[in-house]
Amino acid sequence: MRKGENFLFPVTLITLYYAFWAAAMAFLLVRFPAIRDFFPVGGLGDLAARVGDTFEPVYPTVEETVLSPQGPLRLAFASVGAAVLIVPVSWVYFITSRSKEVDQSFVQTIVLMPIIVTGISMIVLNSLALAFSLAGIVAAVRFRFSLEQSSHAMYIFVAISIGLGAGIGSLGVAGVISMAFVYATLIIWKLEYGRSLSGPFFSVLTRRDRTEDDLE
Amino acid sequence: MILSRRALTLFVFLLAGIASAASQERSGGILQGYPLSADNSQQWKLPDKLNEISGLAVTEDARLLAVTDEVAIVYELDYSGGRLVKAFALGDPVIRGDFEGIAYFDGRVWLVTSDAVIYAFEEGQDGERVAFDRHDTGLGRFCEFEGLVYRRQDEALLLPCKGVKRGSGLGGLAIFAWSTASNEVLEEKRMALPDRDIAAAIRSGRFSPSGIAIAEQSGNLLIVAARERSIIELDAAGNFLSAKVLPPASHRQAEGIGILPTGELLIADEGGAHKARLAMYRPARCDACNR
Numbered sequence: 001m002r003k004g005e006n007f008l009f010p011v012t013l014i015t016l017y018y019a020f021w022a023a024a025m026a027f028l029l030v031r032f033p034a035i036r037d038f039f040p041v042g043g044l045g046d047l048a049a050r051v052g053d054t055f056e057p058v059y060p061t062v063e064e065t066v067l068s069p070q071g072p073l074r075l076a077f078a079s080v081g082a083a084v085l086i087v088p089v090s091w092v093y094f095i096t097s098r099s100k101e102v103d104q105s106f107v108q109t110i111v112l113m114p115i116i117v118t119g120i121s122m123i124v125l126n127s128l129a130l131a132f133s134l135a136g137i138v139a140a141v142r143f144r145f146s147l148e149q150s151s152h153a154m155y156i157f158v159a160i161s162i163g164l165g166a167g168i169g170s171l172g173v174a175g176v177i178s179m180a181f182v183y184a185t186l187i188i189w190k191l192e193y194g195r196s197l198s199g200p201f202f203s204v205l206t207r208r209d210r211t212e213d214d215l216e
Numbered sequence: 217m218i219l220s221r222r223a224l225t226l227f228v229f230l231l232a233g234i235a236s237a238a239s240q241e242r243s244g245g246i247l248q249g250y251p252l253s254a255d256n257s258q259q260w261k262l263p264d265k266l267n268e269i270s271g272l273a274v275t276e277d278a279r280l281l282a283v284t285d286e287v288a289i290v291y292e293l294d295y296s297g298g299r300l301v302k303a304f305a306l307g308d309p310v311i312r313g314d315f316e317g318i319a320y321f322d323g324r325v326w327l328v329t330s331d332a333v334i335y336a337f338e339e340g341q342d343g344e345r346v347a348f349d350r351h352d353t354g355l356g357r358f359c360e361f362e363g364l365v366y367r368r369q370d371e372a373l374l375l376p377c378k379g380v381k382r383g384s385g386l387g388g389l390a391i392f393a394w395s396t397a398s399n400e401v402l403e404e405k406r407m408a409l410p411d412r413d414i415a416a417a418i419r420s421g422r423f424s425p426s427g428i429a430i431a432e433q434s435g436n437l438l439i440v441a442a443r444e445r446s447i448i449e450l451d452a453a454g455n456f457l458s459a460k461v462l463p464p465a466s467h468r469q470a471e472g473i474g475i476l477p478t479g480e481l482l483i484a485d486e487g488g489a490h491k492a493r494l495a496m497y498r499p500a501r502c503d504a505c506n507r
Contacts, residue, residue: 053263053299053300054263054298054299054300055261055262055263055293055295055298055299055494056260056261056491057258057260057261057298058259058260058261058493059259060254060255060257060259060465060466060495
């Protein structure tokens with residue numbers, strides 16, 4: 001059998017398969033129009049029509065805060081606050097870094113990120129459409145570098161959290177996030193938590209013999 | 217003795233003053249009962265087709281109708297479900313014009329253009345094109361009009377004058393009445409707007425109405441002005457009662473106003489380049505309800 005014939009057979013079979021089911025569906029819809037309601041077709045049109053004719057809720061209290069004449073000043077203070085709160089996080093990165101040289105671009109990223117996120121939070125306001133648009137833009141210009149250590153992802157998350165907290169006008173929350181991360185990281189670093197399973201506590205916890213080197 | 221008489225007179229005047237103030241408070245209307253604050257409101261951005269919203273009308277069964285500028289299409293808005301329920305148009309092809317107000321009563325709908333031409337028709341179904349009667353009130357030579365409401369007591373439509381035309385001979389802004397029974401202007405029902413009271417209350421030299429509504433229980437009129445971002449209340453005879461300034465962050469250009477049978481105040485803002493908005497304010501006290 002030639003190669004062309006091999007290809008033609010499955011394509012024909014698949015096309016016939018689709019055609020059969022399309023014809024069967026069309027026959028049923030024409031013969032029994034009442035079943036149209038139970039057929040999962042036309043959903044995209046319905047969805048589009050629904051979106052076009054629905055109202056989008058507005059959160060006026062948020063708008064009044066942000067669009068007030070004090071809005072830009074508020075954003076400025078929020079940005080400064082975010083920057084202030086991220087600085088100790090960067091120090092912790094210096095302290096706990098295992099290598100002698102730190103990644104400068106990474107440090108700059110985590111310092112600048114909360115400032116940018118603060119601004120984005122204010123821009124998004126209460127617009128769902130704008131939020132989705134921004135999510136798309138962020139996805140399009142996503143990070144092009146890979147994180148060297150998994151712990152670096154934590155710094156990114158903390159930077160985003162601080163930025164969001166400052167952006168929604170909750171510097172207190174952002175402060176708690178910053179402090180909690182800094183102190184927790186320092187404590188874990190000081191204790192060298194998870195480095196070894198030796199010691200009486202872990203022996204009791206894991207029920208292993210102290211002399212046991214590794215599990216089989 | 218003289219001193220005690222003076223003291224007594226002063227006391228009587230004081231009592232009279234307090235009584236007078238109390239009586240003004242009682243007859244103060246409903247507007248003061250609406251805190252026009254963000255935390256007392258629900259607001260929505262409306263679909264694109266309502267960007268040029270220019271008028272609101274509330275039906276007896278609490279449905280909300282709206283009209284947009286330029287095209288005679290009437291929309292029904294479900295403010296509780298947040299969606300458009302239906303839309304029907306006047307004529308085939310749909311007539312075009314500068315539509316500035318809509319009124320409703322007992323299945324009958326009226327639209328008004330800025331030059332005071334009234335279109336009367338029965339409420340239609342979704343997608344329907346309805347027949348209509350066209351009435352030129354002749355008031356277009358006096359004023360530019362915005363807003364329309366039906367006053368049941370007079371069987372008349374009220375048309376607030378937004379701006380007096382030059383050479384019309386009209387002394388100032390007024391609310392005209394047009395009888396839906398006889399299809400003629402009711403001169404005796406015309407009300408001059410109390411300019412001085414309004415100016416003093418909103419601290420603006422002018423007041424240009426853009427929408428009007430009636431509180432069914434009291435017959436008081438609520439008139440909103442887009443340009444001055446304010447709202448005033450007049451009693452049924454046209455006497456000034458009170459005024460409030462609309463929060464600018466929530467109201468770019470208030471073009472429509474309505475009061476639900478349950479008391480909530482509705483204000484629609486034209487969107488222009490943005491989306492139009494609908495705001496619903498709850499009455500703070502029960503005596504502000506319009507039941």
